Amino acid sequence: MEFAEHIKTANVEDVVLRQPLQPPSRGTLCITGHHLLFSDREESDSRQVLLLLRNIDAIEKSVENLTGYSGFFSNASHSERMSGSSGTITMKCKDLRVLQLDIPGMEQCLNIAHSIETLSCLDCVSAMYPFFYRPVDLSLPEQWGLSSPEMHYSQMKELYEKWRLSTVNRDYSVCPSYPPAVIVPKSIDDDTLKKAAKFRQGGRFPVLCYYHKKNGMVIMRSSQPLLGANRKRCKEDELLLQAVIEGSDKGYIIDTRSMQQAQQARMTGGGFESKSFYDRWKRFHRQMERGKALQESLIKLVEACGDESNNMDRWLSKLENSKWLSHVQNALSTAGLLVECVERDGHSVLVHGSEGTDCSLLISTLAQLIMDPCCRTMEGFLGLLEREWIQARHPFQQRCAHSAYSHARLQQESPVFLLLLDCVWQLWRQFPLALGFSEALLLRLATEVYASDYGTFLCNSDQERCALEVKERTHCLFRALLRPTERDYYSNPLYERTELAIWPSVHPQSLQLWKGYFLRWTQQVRHLEEAQEEIRNMVIEWGKLARS
């Protein structure tokens, strides 16, 4: 991959950069294959801005010719045209920052704009920055990621009696989106799994994702069964689910689609577990928004936050209209239902929607955070994300190709992971002592998922990651976050482990707009950050004295 062909102008002097919360500064702009680098002219207090081009979601450019000619189509000679002309590039980033560059020289401006447009959305994964990121203080890891299904299983002694680790998917042939090893009931052999996989969309047969130590109940995850219009059934799938609730009177299925949607899915070959074939399973339907609708919700919310009309009615109406908070409410209450089934009612649950790669992950992750104190430490949380979202595969490459500003036609984009982070933030608001990590970690993850130095969120599945050697050739974000300095920064100073479930309130009054993210670049959020710093200092001060 040659980046040079996309860079006609690499350096421009005398550029003015305008960014939120800071006075405009004048300096040199430099474009490289992956970055935009701006360095301040001031010798004494030199500041640099390094921006991953991947972070740029959309750009707007305007050029003007100050000499009075009408720009492009004038007959004036090249040199005449360029003198006194200038241009402005507005860059809207995936982390919701808006930056503006005033560039002298129309042609330079257009060249820079072209480079940004092309380089910010290259499709080729192996050309992306994580493959080039080589910080001096970090060598490529021996082990990529925090854990693996094998390690996870071996640490969970409670599982040994009734559950086994199956490597039926070792070459990704049974389910391309699953990791090579998965946890299944001991009584079910690999042949049965293979057959069950054929009955599930994308081969995502039911696998264990969480074991509740308090009562031995589990959360299973899968995609929809492929009943189709003529109501096919699959003995092996039924056996597999039967084995899950062995020794118990029933299990629950939470389908993240409405009853109607689930029925309609039969027309396209999908469907749901019917009562007659899965008689010991009780189904709940909870419609959760996904895909395009969720992406549009994000776009509307970000647009509302940027509205400068200063009109309260308009704001509340736009906030309502975006439906983002409704999605937050819905995700938390569906997760609450899942927890109620497992923790209060004491039954195992299977979660799926259609593909089982979006909402299913969202609510199983939230449910684990709510129930399991081990998932609420920083390692625990990152481990949970790795299991549910990286190994069990959320198609990050597709879902996070663009964020809220992009003008590109929407394809597979959907901010499911961002919705998860927002829900976790709401949990933290309601239980400020119960989580081992801080808002800053959630913000970091929300940024990294769209544009990153690390390979963690590259690709759509484990299989793709192996093909591109992501695990050998990139650094792992989760491991980096657990280095001592970073860990200190991202930990919650108020953390006190509690064994209890942290049931969130889902009343509209209890849920709030996540200002730290959506209004991140406003002065107001600075004041809130100062308060967090103050809290950290108080705890440190106290800790010092208590130790002395």
Add this chain to the structure above:
Amino acid sequence: MEHIRLPKVENVKLLDRISHRRRRVGTLYLTATHTIFVESEAGVRNETWVLHSLVCSVDKLAATPSGCPLLIHCKNFQVLHFIISKEQECHDIHLSLQRLSHYDELYCFSYKPNVDEKERRQEWDFLDLKADYSRMGLPSSLWKLSPVNQHYKVSDTYPADLFVPESATPPVIVGSSKFRSRGRFPALSCAQGESHTAAICRSSQPLSGFSARCLEDEQMLEAILRSNPCSDFMYVVDTRPKLNAIANRAAGKGYENEDNYSNIKFQFVGIENIHVMRNSQQKMLEVCELRSPSMSDFLEGLESSGWLKHIKAVLDAGIFIAKAVAEEGVSVLIHCSDGWDRTSQVCSVACVLLDPYYRTLRGFMVLIEKDWVSFGHKFSHRCKHVVGDPKEVSPIIDQLLECVWQLMEQFPCAFEFNERFLITIHNHFYSCQFGNFIGNNQRERIELRVHERTHSLWSYLWANRTDYTNPLYRPNHSQTQGLLRASTSPYSFKFWKGLYNRFDHGMHPRQSVEDYLRAIQEETQQLEEQLSSHTQVGQGYADLPQA
């Protein structure tokens, strides 16, 4: 008590407002001052006490198979939904409560905590407004204390002690007062001390009609202008929407004509009147009472109530004035119609923004005492302490507290007090437990001999100040300094569930950062003390971290 037809009912159910599935069973007692519900579940002795004077309405709903529902709404936004099994019992409780909450005598006159008379009198010495004026450097060469309203002769709703411009003579003041609604002539609310000479003054609307003028009133404004030698003009801010002010002209009232007053800049800021605010809050409370609303129901309801829009209008007005004073160095005269509702709100908000002192515990008490109690906000009418015209009731003071709360949410380190402080004050605006907010103005309170017969809220709050202190407050924090640069972008405003859903415990955060910080703060202090007692004097102090 002859009002109590039935002192005790057993087997009463108390429904949870949020989820009706949750219900408690217990015994309901009526006493002379409280309704008490005692949960009868084994082991727990959970009690709910409701002061009769906080009861806003008692409604008996149609009987259902499970019993007869009785709904009690309180002024502190508590809503109690009882189910009483026997219709007759419900009827008796209903009648009793209706009479008990329409008291003949305010609770403060019978409230007798275990405090002797000397201490009780000292309670009233705790706050001294004169001390606040001398904190501002008053009287000074520019402002003097005027005896003109002694015995409330010029304006019976104003306090006796008022500061006016040095150059304002009694004839000018009296002349001006005759040209103002209720005689409420322009007087000083807040001055910024030695270095800044810009001041905030307040009054009622002028009786200008379509063309009337008053020489003394014009001289009065001239005098205010002259008391700020740093500026050659002043702002006159009419807090009403322009249309309302114009309508008032037909009734012989109205607003200042810029042509008649030298060097004033006139400005409307568009805060709605007490009736709009009352209806708006009512609508918002209906939204709070929705049972399991969807997010859309809630946001739509919040929008259509208009409540946050009104809060924003008050804050916007306060910011305009604070900036005029702090940044332009220009004095401001604020008025609305009578100058005791919107004017008080805007003066107080501007003061909180301008002066860090008003963001302290004591300072905020002084502020309420000054702008509201002393300048004659009609607490008795607005908070419905006694039965009267329902159109006089309005949550104007609630809005002040909410503006301050919104600021606290924006600047978590800038206020010495916490949310609990505001909520407690709110409760006592309505409870009539303390004498501070009884009556409509200073003259009425003197007639009621409030200082001789009741207790003061301020010293109660001060005595319990550890409960009301914000652990994040640091007098030297950058957020604490000078003018608060608040945002009034719509997204900066939040719904105040801490007040309006105060009793719906399920909605609130389950863990409190504040309690945690308070605990470690106490421990830090203790440790520091231990450490310094161990360290040798004269040597160790330099190493100690700055508190």
